[in-house]
Amino acid sequence: MTPFVAHRPGTLEQAVSLLSENEDAKLLAGGHSLIPVMKQGLATPSALVDLDLIAELKGISLTPKGVRIAAMTRHAQVAASDMVSGAIPALAALAGRIGDPHVRHRGTLGGSVATNDPNADYPAAVLALDAIVETTARTIAAQDYFCGMYTTALEPDEIIVGIEFPRPDWACYEKACHPASGFAMVGVFVARFGGEVRVSITGAGVDGVFRHAGLETALVAEFSPESIDDVEIDADDMASDFHASQAYRANLVKVLTRRCVARCLSETPRD
Amino acid sequence: MNCEFTVNGKIIAAEVSSTLLLADFLRDSAKLTGTHIGCDTSQCGCCVVHVDGRSMKSCATFAWQVNGANIVTIEGLADGEELHPMQAAFRKCHALQCGYCTPGMIMTAVDMVNRLGQVSEPEVIREQLEGNICRCTGYHNIVRAIQVGAAAMHGVEITAPEHETGKGQPA
Numbered sequence: 485m486t487p488f489v490a491h492r493p494g495t496l497e498q499a500v501s502l503l504s505e506n507e508d509a510k511l512l513a514g515g516h517s518l519i520p521v522m523k524q525g526l527a528t529p530s531a532l533v534d535l536d537l538i539a540e541l542k543g544i545s546l547t548p549k550g551v552r553i554a555a556m557t558r559h560a561q562v563a564a565s566d567m568v569s570g571a572i573p574a575l576a577a578l579a580g581r582i583g584d585p586h587v588r589h590r591g592t593l594g595g596s597v598a599t600n601d602p603n604a605d606y607p608a609a610v611l612a613l614d615a616i617v618e619t620t621a622r623t624i625a626a627q628d629y630f631c632g633m634y635t636t637a638l639e640p641d642e643i644i645v646g647i648e649f650p651r652p653d654w655a656c657y658e659k660a661c662h663p664a665s666g667f668a669m670v671g672v673f674v675a676r677f678g679g680e681v682r683v684s685i686t687g688a689g690v691d692g693v694f695r696h697a698g699l700e701t702a703l704v705a706e707f708s709p710e711s712i713d714d715v716e717i718d719a720d721d722m723a724s725d726f727h728a729s730q731a732y733r734a735n736l737v738k739v740l741t742r743r744c745v746a747r748c749l750s751e752t753p754r755d
Numbered sequence: 756m757n758c759e760f761t762v763n764g765k766i767i768a769a770e771v772s773s774t775l776l777l778a779d780f781l782r783d784s785a786k787l788t789g790t791h792i793g794c795d796t797s798q799c800g801c802c803v804v805h806v807d808g809r810s811m812k813s814c815a816t817f818a819w820q821v822n823g824a825n826i827v828t829i830e831g832l833a834d835g836e837e838l839h840p841m842q843a844a845f846r847k848c849h850a851l852q853c854g855y856c857t858p859g860m861i862m863t864a865v866d867m868v869n870r871l872g873q874v875s876e877p878e879v880i881r882e883q884l885e886g887n888i889c890r891c892t893g894y895h896n897i898v899r900a901i902q903v904g905a906a907a908m909h910g911v912e913i914t915a916p917e918h919e920t921g922k923g924q925p926a
Contacts (some may be wrong), residue, residue, distance in 0.1 A: 490756060490773040490819055512820075519776075519815050520797050532773070534820060560809075584886025585866065586800065589809040590816070665798070666885060 486528040494537050496643065500620050503641040506531040511643065513556060513595030516587050541594070541645065544568060550613075550651035551575075555594025555644040559583070562593065572613070574655035574673070578605050581659070583666055594644040600692060602633040602723070603667040607693040608657060609649070612673035612684035616648045633692035652677050654751070656744040659687070660736050662727055669728045670736040674744035679704065683741060688733040690723050699741055708749070709742035758822040762787070763831030769818075777813035777821060778802045781828055789829035789858045793888070800887030803859040803866075804828050810866035812886070829858035832865065841865050844904030845897075852891035860897055863887050868905045875902050 489506075493499040503509055509531035512518060521527045535541055541556035544565050551571040553562060562568050563580030582588055582596075582605050596606040597617065610617070610626045617624040620643045629637050638644070652675040659671035668687035675682045681703040686693045698715040705711060717737045722730040759768045762785055769784055781790045781804065792814055793801035802814040805827040832839035838846070841864050851857045867874055867883045874880055880901050881894065889897060906913045 485774040488773050490817070492819075515817070515820065516797060516812075516815050519817070523795065536820065584800070585863070585870075585883055586803055586810050586812045586886045587797070589811050 485522055486525070488529050489531040490534065491531060492534045492537050496538055496540060496620055496645065499533050499535060499538060499643060500641055502531070502533045503643070506533075509533055511535060511598070513598070514558065514587075514591040515595075516583070516591050517595065517599050517601060535594075535643070546571065547648055550649045552646050552648040553593050554646040555597075556592050557594075559588035559591045559593070559596075560585070563588065571651045572649055572655060574657050574675075575609055575613070575649060578609055578657045578673075581605070593647060597629075597647065598636065598638060598644055600630060600634055600636050601667075602689070602692040603662075603669070603671075603687045605657070605659065605668055605671055605686065608668075608671050608673035608684045608686040610647060611693050611695060612675040612682045613649045613652060613655065614675075614677075614682060615650065618645045618647065619643060620645060627695075630693050633690075635692075650677070654748040656747040658740040658743045658747070660740060670733050670740060672737060672740040672744055674703070674741060674748065676703075676707065676748065681707065685737055688722050688737055690721065694721075696737070699737075703745065707745060709745045712738060712741055712745075756819045756822070758819055760818075760821065760823070761825045763827060771818045773817065773819065775818045777804070777806075777816040777818045777826075780818040781813060781826075787828050787830050791855055791858055793855065793859075798886075798888065799856065800859040800863060801856050803862045803887070805862060805866060808869065810863055827862075829862060832861065839865070840907035841868070841901070841904035844900040844907055848896050848900035848903055850892065850896040850900035856887060856889045856891075860884070860887050860889065864901045864904055865908075867901070868908050873905045873909045873911070875905065877902075 491502050508529055510529040512532045512534040535556055541554050543554045544567050545552050546567055551568055559579045559582045563576050569576040596604050615626050617629050624637050655675040657673045659668040662669050670688045671686040673684045681700050683696050683699040699712055702711045702715050717734040719730040719734040722733040724730040756771055758771050778792050781787045790804055791801035793799035795814055797812050797815040802812055803810050804813045806821050806824045841861050877898050880898050
């Protein structure tokens with residue numbers, strides 16, 4: 485592995501300065517995306533800025549709108565949080581199905597959302613729940629945050645501090661995992677807020693996570709699994725690779741959306 | 756970077772380079788070669804150790820990231836000559852053939868029981884083994900061993916269930 489300088493700042497201010505001073509420095513969160521690509525020589529940062537010792541990047545709290553999760557909170561902590569399962573059970577369930585137990589002990593919300601891997605789970609929740617990404621510089625609405633696979637609105641010296649997820653009436657996440665890697669070949673997150681329905685899709689799109697207007701319109705008209713039967717999912721918008729063709733992914737989008745809606749309807753909405 | 760770890764109860768001070776992975780530190784510096792490196796791409800789980808009580812893949816962690824931590828490897832489970840109940844269960848149930856994945860499997864099994872209690876449902880155990888790959892056994896005997904080991908860790912002796920019924924009878 486190419487040598488680099490390791491920094492372990494204790495405050496966000498120090499972390500931002502270290503990022504500004506080192507042009508090709510990278511932030512280190514859980515490391516389970518970055519370290520493997522460094523081992524392959526696909527990333528060769530001159531410095532790593534580890535965020536693990538910054539206290540304000542950890543923790544979960546309730547807000548008037550929903551729940552706020554600090555960026556370095558690990559997947560296992562989100563999955564086990566009574567606050568998250570109380571406010572948004574689908575979000576806790578999503579976190580509890582990321583990767584495997586060892587990955588969930590290390591991986592973080594901020595790391596996942598900053599990486600924006602096209603097959604990651606969290607971006608689907610951020611987009612469907614209309615979450616607010618808080619950074620060291622500003623707040624970014626979910627719809628302005630994701631800019632294509634592995635690309636986000638973050639500036640080079642900007643760090644995600646936390647993400648606030650509004651509490652929906654109903655929400656559900658379903659995914660079809662690749663049997664070996666466990667990553668989502670397609671994942672669908674459906675969230676309903678009053679008369680609004682948001683459907684986001686991860687793993688399938690050529691440009692990473694996206695919302696599907698056709699599915700949303702059909703589900704606003706009638707929130708039932710059958711209501712999407714006639715919705716066209718354009719296979720040309722789907723990714724195609726060794727694991728799944730465009731047509732297969734397009735079909736999975738509808739299958740998983742139906743499952744989400746059926747699951748929502750089987751549960752009592754919040755008061 | 757100067758670091759200090761507690762490894763299997765012993766304090767080890769070491770100067771580690773930035774690129775040194777925890778798995779390599781344990782194997783090459785601490786001479787604890789029970790922690791294996793299988794895929795080196797975070798898939799197989801052969802390198803799983805416990806850091807501050809939680810399982811983690813030591814091949815995807817730099818040693819300096821766990822400076823100050825309490826680390827337990829497969830060598831730290833047995834009490835002298837007496838095997839840890841999970842190790843004894845793996846032996847009793849023939850839960851290994853080549854044995855390469857076994858240290859990671861056992862560390863994962865112990866972590867699973869520490870978090871979830873006396874696991875017995877095969878579906879739960881198999882889901883918890885998502886991050887560990889075995890290419891010999893077909894997993895059946897590993898699942899049985901974890902049922903038996905989880906019970907033993909709770910002071911309950913069960914016979915190895917024949918068909919993963921999850922309903923092993925007290926002996």
